[in-house]
């Protein structure tokens with residue numbers, strides 16, 4: 090191999106790997122950055138964002154692989170549960186970094202999902218998010234998963250988590266952690282997908298710093314570069 094090829098080939102391979110996803114994450118969810126972040130779709134056939142304002146403000150960016158996983162899982166859930174409606178929450182900024190009021194979401198690998206809910210008639214409806222309830226984040230469900238006329242749709246949520254894990258696995262990605270209220274997670278385990286989730290989904294055991302009853306936080310285990318390298322990347 091001549092000298093130019095010896096230098097150029099590894100570089101070309103590196104570029105090919107990088108462009109396969111288009112995004113590069115740096116550091117950790119608690120202290121990280123994102124290069125080439127992409128927004129989650131502003132709307133899908135069976136899902137919506139928590140807030141159009143949040144979308145406009147650029148608060149729904151993720152690593153492209155995370156986006157692909159989220160989109161594929163929604164599609165799979167549409168096939169298995171066509172009548173269900175879903176909503177995603179905040180994910181992060183286009184360039185990652187500090188994302189108040191969240192403590193993590195800094196490297197494009199964290200996604201908040203608002204709980205799917207059913208009304209009294211057991212119809213799948215969307216969470217009533219508004220500025221008054223902090224776009225859903227201030228809603229409080231009780232220990233049985235109820236809030237006024239709404240109840241968390243545990244079957245739909247379990248199916249969604251199951252499909253997220255499947256879509257991640259296809260890309261050799263693992264779900265690193267899921268944060269959801271403990272007593273509600275027990276109810277999730279009583280669903281059709283409950284045993285599968287209990288066996289393989291890494292629910293955080295520690296009590297989180299804020300109540301996770303109206304949303305579940307999912308973190309993907311994507312290979313990120315050390316944060317120090319970020320200075321060399323343009324964004």
Ligand SMILES: [Zn+2]
Pocket residue numbers: 191194199200201306307
């Ligand atoms: Zn979160």
